[in-house]
Amino acid sequence: MSIEFIYPEFEVIRNENRCISCRACERQCANDAHSYDKKHNIMRCDESKCVNCQRCVSFCPTKALKIVKSDCTLRENANWSTQTIKEIYRQANSGGVLLSSMGNPNPLPVYWDKILINASQVTNPSIDPLREPMETRVFLGKKPSKVQRSKDGKLDCTLPPQLELSMPVMFSAMSYGSISYNAHKSLALAATELGILYNTGEGGLHEDFYCYGENTVVQVASGRFGVHADYLEAGAAIEIKIGQGAKPGIGGHLPGAKIAGDISRTRMIPEGSDAISPAPHHDIYSIEDLRQLVFSLKEATEYKKPVIVKVAAVHNIAAIASGIARSGADIIAIDGFRGGTGAAPTRIRDHVGIPIELALAAVDQRLRDEGIRNHVSLVVGGSIRSAADVVKAIALGADACYVATAALLALGCHLCRTCQSGKCNWGIATQRPELVKRLNPEAGSKRLIHLMTAWKHEIKEFMGGMGINSVEALRGNRLMLRGIGLTEKELEILGISHAGE
Amino acid sequence: MKIEGQVRIPSGCAISAVISKDGNKMSGEMIINSMKPMHDRSNGLGGGFAGYGIYPEYKDFYAFHMFFDSRDTRKKCEAFLKERFEIIQSEIIPTRKIPEVTDEPIIWRYFAAPLKSVHASLQLKEKEFVAKTVMKINAEMPGVYVFSSGKNMGAFKAVGFPEDVGVFYKLEEYEGYSWTAHGRYPTNTPGWWGGAHPFTLLDYSVVHNGEISSYDANRRFIEMFGYQCTLRTDTEVITYIMDYLLRVQGLTLGEAASVIAAPFWSTIAAKTDLEDQKKHTYLRTMFPSLLITGPFSIVLGFEGGLMALNDRLKLRSMVVGEKDDKVFIASEEAAIRTMEPNAENIWSPAGGEPVIVQVKEGAFS
Numbered sequence: 094m095s096i097e098f099i100y101p102e103f104e105v106i107r108n109e110n111r112c113i114s115c116r117a118c119e120r121q122c123a124n125d126a127h128s129y130d131k132k133h134n135i136m137r138c139d140e141s142k143c144v145n146c147q148r149c150v151s152f153c154p155t156k157a158l159k160i161v162k163s164d165c166t167l168r169e170n171a172n173w174s175t176q177t178i179k180e181i182y183r184q185a186n187s188g189g190v191l192l193s194s195m196g197n198p199n200p201l202p203v204y205w206d207k208i209l210i211n212a213s214q215v216t217n218p219s220i221d222p223l224r225e226p227m228e229t230r231v232f233l234g235k236k237p238s239k240v241q242r243s244k245d246g247k248l249d250c251t252l253p254p255q256l257e258l259s260m261p262v263m264f265s266a267m268s269y270g271s272i273s274y275n276a277h278k279s280l281a282l283a284a285t286e287l288g289i290l291y292n293t294g295e296g297g298l299h300e301d302f303y304c305y306g307e308n309t310v311v312q313v314a315s316g317r318f319g320v321h322a323d324y325l326e327a328g329a330a331i332e333i334k335i336g337q338g339a340k341p342g343i344g345g346h347l348p349g350a351k352i353a354g355d356i357s358r359t360r361m362i363p364e365g366s367d368a369i370s371p372a373p374h375h376d377i378y379s380i381e382d383l384r385q386l387v388f389s390l391k392e393a394t395e396y397k398k399p400v401i402v403k404v405a406a407v408h409n410i411a412a413i414a415s416g417i418a419r420s421g422a423d424i425i426a427i428d429g430f431r432g433g434t435g436a437a438p439t440r441i442r443d444h445v446g447i448p449i450e451l452a453l454a455a456v457d458q459r460l461r462d463e464g465i466r467n468h469v470s471l472v473v474g475g476s477i478r479s480a481a482d483v484v485k486a487i488a489l490g491a492d493a494c495y496v497a498t499a500a501l502l503a504l505g506c507h508l509c510r511t512c513q514s515g516k517c518n519w520g521i522a523t524q525r526p527e528l529v530k531r532l533n534p535e536a537g538s539k540r541l542i543h544l545m546t547a548w549k550h551e552i553k554e555f556m557g558g559m560g561i562n563s564v565e566a567l568r569g570n571r572l573m574l575r576g577i578g579l580t581e582k583e584l585e586i587l588g589i590s591h592a593g594e
Numbered sequence: 595m596k597i598e599g600q601v602r603i604p605s606g607c608a609i610s611a612v613i614s615k616d617g618n619k620m621s622g623e624m625i626i627n628s629m630k631p632m633h634d635r636s637n638g639l640g641g642g643f644a645g646y647g648i649y650p651e652y653k654d655f656y657a658f659h660m661f662f663d664s665r666d667t668r669k670k671c672e673a674f675l676k677e678r679f680e681i682i683q684s685e686i687i688p689t690r691k692i693p694e695v696t697d698e699p700i701i702w703r704y705f706a707a708p709l710k711s712v713h714a715s716l717q718l719k720e721k722e723f724v725a726k727t728v729m730k731i732n733a734e735m736p737g738v739y740v741f742s743s744g745k746n747m748g749a750f751k752a753v754g755f756p757e758d759v760g761v762f763y764k765l766e767e768y769e770g771y772s773w774t775a776h777g778r779y780p781t782n783t784p785g786w787w788g789g790a791h792p793f794t795l796l797d798y799s800v801v802h803n804g805e806i807s808s809y810d811a812n813r814r815f816i817e818m819f820g821y822q823c824t825l826r827t828d829t830e831v832i833t834y835i836m837d838y839l840l841r842v843q844g845l846t847l848g849e850a851a852s853v854i855a856a857p858f859w860s861t862i863a864a865k866t867d868l869e870d871q872k873k874h875t876y877l878r879t880m881f882p883s884l885l886i887t888g889p890f891s892i893v894l895g896f897e898g899g900l901m902a903l904n905d906r907l908k909l910r911s912m913v914v915g916e917k918d919d920k921v922f923i924a925s926e927e928a929a930i931r932t933m934e935p936n937a938e939n940i941w942s943p944a945g946g947e948p949v950i951v952q953v954k955e956g957a958f959s
Contacts, residue, residue, distance in 0.1 A: 217805040217888050218909055225907060226858045232879045240843045240880070248849070250876035464818040467883070490814075559807055560889075562907065563856075565882035566808030573810065 111157035118149035146509040148518035191439035194512035204450035212558040222553035228563040233470040259288030265495030268294030271435035279537030281305040297359040316370035318360040332401040338432025338475035341405035345370035399423035406452030411459035432475025436513035457490025480551035607803035608635030613772035616919040617957030622765025625773040629756040631928035636777030640790035641759035642751025644799040645770035655705040659742035662700040667737040679706035694758035744797030751790035776801035793829040799895040807888030815883035851948035899952035908945030915940040
């Protein structure tokens, strides 16, 4: 060993009394943490390779395995945490930018957990969702400011294009490339069955999935990978991705090694070439340029599809959103700083951007102050973890939520946060055929449908408790929320009262 | 303790209304009496009435009914009004001193016409100008409250039981072709005169029984269009929604009812009349934030008519009856029987089914 050695983060504990040396763990681990010692007929392991994805734990037939945090510690220091010190070692070893995956794991405030929901008592009846209709359907899109009538006085019922969702949740953007074919297929199947939408991300749309177009948002990002006329036509909506909560202001880089076969064809770039998404769109250096892209896409699709503009939640988000609302966009998607990613520079992920709760509250209020809230719908993500988060987001002012991490968890992800390695043992964030096939799209979609169905039930229970029988009446209904343990300033930004007020 | 406007106060209530389809005049006595059998639906913290057709001699002028907390604020407000309106009559609203109603503010009324030059220079239509002025006074002038601002109609309200409030305002001396009434059961209030119903804007008045669960969604939407919900009561927001849908958006009464008490999506999907299905889909998609949920029964008064409406689950009682030229609406049948013992065709309208009664063309003034 040497100065470069960093003690492994996890230990693999094998109960030798239970282990039958069946080698299942060895087969399941793409990181080669487990190996078989033929001579002694025992399993060995190299914990330096373990990422704690729990695959071997889940598949061990005798429950002989567990992964625990290593107790080999550096001397405690409140200023220099072990994590900080180890990152310095890693950078001193490599000279590189640190890479991470999934959302910001640091102990920053989660405002969802400091917001409580109301219920009816006496003066207003709660409604039992098992007995009475309880509506979760939403329409996303621009609402005209004035009712029009024909000459004979009849209502002119034409509306700008709207997205209909059976519940206020969509699967957010994850590109084919960052996740596998089978993961995409699981999302597409589930979205179709659920009457919601999934999002292609920036890697184009595999030709096999055009048939799920009605439940697909096709994304146009700065790399313009896989964007062509049929692609735009294929989706129910088009999303211009300006930024992502996990890495605001940063582009993307899918290494050439991952650009093979179908991914190369779908992205429309040569095999083996790096897929670089520039940090900005090089045809959008200002808000008026955004307007041109919005209308180019509308022209290309004959004004039949709503255009979503997705931005990361950054400091000046209210003014940015107001600009987007006036740019012709039908829907604004805002991604909070806890949003997930397949790979992002650690420092950027952990230090750039603001919480979605504050961004949402500020944007919703700003658009109302300017009288243009109904010109756009608001979709928020990063990170929405449960039906309670959805209800709180809607009551703060969102039209719908984007979920991705929760969806991946349903597909088997154990949040080991090493997507960037491309060796996802759960068949999600990988392109290795032997790993991809571990995720069965039919089984995966079923789990996604289960998760969303459960959330829908819970949303209805919350609404019924508040005496609300349609999700429209919850949107922006901030009186239904109270803060707990928040400062005056935080309450002011969230536009809610403190519990007890 | 916070008063209304600083805090939202839920309340339960009683409502009652009567209209003559022939435009025949009725004194306020009948509507006062209708509230007596529903005494227990109020708790003495608010009662009020609206009468239509009660000011025929001033029918071309806006009748502003106002509360002032002092002579000084009245003088200040009058100076403000005079910059914008020609005031042709200014007087105390006559009241009776009765022990049941005390602590009254200064209660005044003005009959006035907006100065054309002023609203033309602001590029506002006359009604918009009047509405904005009312909003401005109520939001920005402490100690002043405009509680009625329509033509040839007026609201009368106070802290007290409704039957006493009617006596207090001498409503038997007024004659109108339609009347609405309200008794209030707020759950927590120090009792403020402005908080009683009806709530009005221009010639729209609303009496309301219920507590809506969609309140803040509705309020935050409607405030985008210049309305300021200073009282934070359900009735106030419903009144503004009706003004917005009917006057600003130009919807019919039926269409407006379909927005605030929209049929369920499943009901819309089951409609066989495709034109009707399209219309309802459009209205729900266009105005999702104006759907009102939670229990309510309301009577909307307007020039020449009344509309009664229940929430779509019918979580509050409301019955309708008829006799000859008259239509009666109330929280309880007992109220209707008090007005007309031989009332016929008594029925409970279904949730979300508007009952619209209009006076024959030309029969009201």
